[in-house]
Amino acid sequence: MTSFCICVYEIVKTIPKGQTLTYKEVAQKAGRPKAYRAVGNILNKNFDPKIPCHRVVRSDGKTGGYNRGTEKKKELLHKEQAI
Numbered sequence: 001m002t003s004f005c006i007c008v009y010e011i012v013k014t015i016p017k018g019q020t021l022t023y024k025e026v027a028q029k030a031g032r033p034k035a036y037r038a039v040g041n042i043l044n045k046n047f048d049p050k051i052p053c054h055r056v057v058r059s060d061g062k063t064g065g066y067n068r069g070t071e072k073k074k075e076l077l078h079k080e081q082a083i
Contacts, residue, residue, distance in 0.1 A: 004030060008042045015055040018080045022059045038064065055082065 007030045016041045017023055021029075023036040023043075030039070036059075043053040043065050058064040063083070066073035077083045 004032065004038070005042050007031070008038050008039055009046070009048075009051050012051050012053055012056060014045065014053060016017055017052075018082050020055045020057045020077070020082050021063065023056055030056070043067075055080075057083075 002064045008026060011026050011029045012021075015046070023039045024033070027033055027036040032038070039056070043051075043056055044065060046053045046067065054066055054073045057077075063070060063073050064076065074083070
């Protein structure tokens with residue numbers, strides 16, 4: 001696992017319940033502002049429930065992808081009152 005990947009996971013772990021960050025914001029916090037697509041690819045491979053990757057959304061307001069399905073992502077975000 002790369003240091004960027006570890007950094008992304010650490011940032012996402014800090015997103016409080018009921019809040020979201022965009023892929024771009026995560027990339028900026030990780031020190032690579034143009035790597036938002038890489039953030040998406042990293043999170044797509046995450047199956048650790050301690051890393052709430054469902055709290056990372058697109059900049060245009062859409063939820064974006066989720067490795068357990070977009071409907072599951074929307075369900076989790078609604079349950080947390082994040083959207």
